Structures are given as structure tokens and as C-alpha cells.
Amino acid sequence: MEISVVTAVFNGDEYLEEAIESILKQTFTDFEYIIVNDGSDDNTKEILDNITDQRVKVIHLEKNGGAANALNVGINEARGKWIALQDADDVSSEHRLQKQLQYIKSDSRLVVVGSLIQCIVGNDQVDQNSLKRTESFFNGKKNFRNDQFYSTPICNGSGLFLKSVFEKIGGYDPTFKIAYDYDLWTRMFEVGEISRVPEVLYQYRKRGNSLAHSDRSDTAKEVLLSAFKNISELRFKHLNRKPKMLLMGTKRKLEFYRENLEHENDYLMISFRGLGLKNAKRAYSLYQSNEIDGIMIAVKKSELFRFFGRRSLTLGKNLFKIRIP
DSSP, X not given: OOEEEEEEESSOTTTHHHHHHHHHTXXXXXXXXXXXXXXXXXXXXXXXXXXXXXXXXXXXXXXXXXXHHHHHHHHHHOOSSEEXXXXXXXXXXXXXXXXXXXXXXTOTTEEEEEEEEEEEOOSSOXXXXXXXXXXXXXXXXXXXXXXXXXXXXXXXXXXXXXXXXXXXXXXXXXXXXXXXXXXXXXXXXXXXXXXXXXXXEEEEEOOTTSHHHHOHHHHHHHHHHHHHHXXXXXXXXXXXXXXXXXXXXXXXXXXXXXXHTTTTOXXXXXXXXXXXXXXXXXXXXXXXXXXXXXXXXXXXXXXXXXXXXXXXXXXXXXXXXXXXX
């Protein structure tokens, strides 16, 4: 079997049938479809129990454990070489699996592939400008590898990846309730490349009440904690201690860190410095004298990256771009 499609759903009866139908109508047919009901208490169980298509396997979890845990359960049961994700309120185009599989097989360096997305709405009132911003975020030009610790490269539900790579890096981290996808892709980069089919193959439903959109500060916090975790574990594990990092940013970004993250950051020892050439020179001096292990920059200041790049610091190794709102 080539592909296992996996969906995790919690109280998703409103759009679930449309999502399932979009998978069952795929032009590519060598797949199984595993749907994990993550302890729903709406009509999700009834909808799933009424499915008669033999390609579908339903797993009912008694208690809600979060999307990352439910996806791990589903992927663990999967028999396919490749895993395709499908969120319970989104829609895949009928050619999605066929085109993504062709694309990822065309380049042996690829371990994950997504696609361009189109934002759709349901019964929620969603500002049109918000839809355009989301499409721009997922569809815009990016240097995926340079943004490894900064931004998610693809829309999670559009992802297709090798199950063996997923298992190698330990799957989703269930400690993250919102940024579990960002965390997964960050670790996937350690094995290979991530890209996307340059075609809209996935419709992403923008919902005002979704977990990721209900409190943007919580989302930002999880993304940053994931970045801190992976910078520590992927780049400085050999130190056998917390890495000492210097964070350069504005006063507002420093305040966000101290108010929202400082008490939860168990991964890095962070000191702070403002922007500008004088502070950059001081930061480099601290690095040269081994007082810090690396430098994180929380603003889009290309001159800062050039300054450190000319002085032997490497983006993604000891110099990091991170996103603080």
C-alpha cells in the first residue's frame, strides 16, 4: 500500500463529512484512510460509524488527548509507506494524492511535501483580509530551510511525508496543543528537504473559533517554545547543559518574552541585547569569548544577519531567526 491518509477529529461533525468525501473521491486509489475520533461528544461518532467504505478504518478514543496524540495513534496504525494528513474541516482536491506522490518521488531529497492552499469559510464570519493574509502566509515565497526555526513551511493538513522519517524523529510531540505541526516540520528538516507542489490542492477552512486562532498569544508562545526546544536539542545537545543564547530584538519583543515565556522556558538560558551595529559587535565579542553559544534575532534585519554571516556565524547552526510578535 502506497499511502495512508490520517485524520484526527474532535467535535468536528459540522464539516467532517465534506472532508472525508474529498479523500474518498481521490483519483489515486491505492490508499487506506484512518480516522481517529479524539473523544468527541457531538455527532462525530455517529458519522464515523455510518461509513461503509472498506478503505476507512475508524479509531475511537475514549478521552480527548489532543490532536498530536490522536495523529500519533493513527499514524502508528498506518500501513502505507507515505502518510497524507487531512484535517477534519478542510477539503482536498481530487488530484491531491496523485500529484503530491508524483512530486515527492521526483526528488530523493524530499521527505515532506505540501501544496499551495486556498482559504475557505464555513458558518463563521471571517474577515476577507484575514483570509488573504493566511493564503499569503502559506503560499508566499520562502527559503524553507533558512526558516527552520522561524516559521512553518506548509499548511499541516496538506502534508504528505515518509512514515519512516516520522518514526525516526519520534512523531508529534503531544506537549504542544497548537504548534505540534511547526514542531514536527522543524525536526523533519534534520532528515531531508521540505517543499510544496506549486498548485492549489488543499482548501484550508479558516475558523474564528479554532484553537490556533482563538488566542494568538498562546500560539506564538508554543511556536517559540518549540523553537527553543529544537535549537537546544538539535544544535546544542552535545553541551550537556542549557545553551547560553543572546536574543536581539526590540523592547516590545523582550517584554513579550518576559511576560509570556520566561517562566516556561526550560530549554535555553537567554540574555538580551537591543538592535544596532554597536550591540551586534558586542554580541559577537561575547560569542568569540565563549560567553554565549549562539545568537537569536527576533526582527527581520538583513544587515544583522549579514554582519554575523561575515564573521563565521551560520544561520541555523549558531545564528537563528525566530518569530516574536
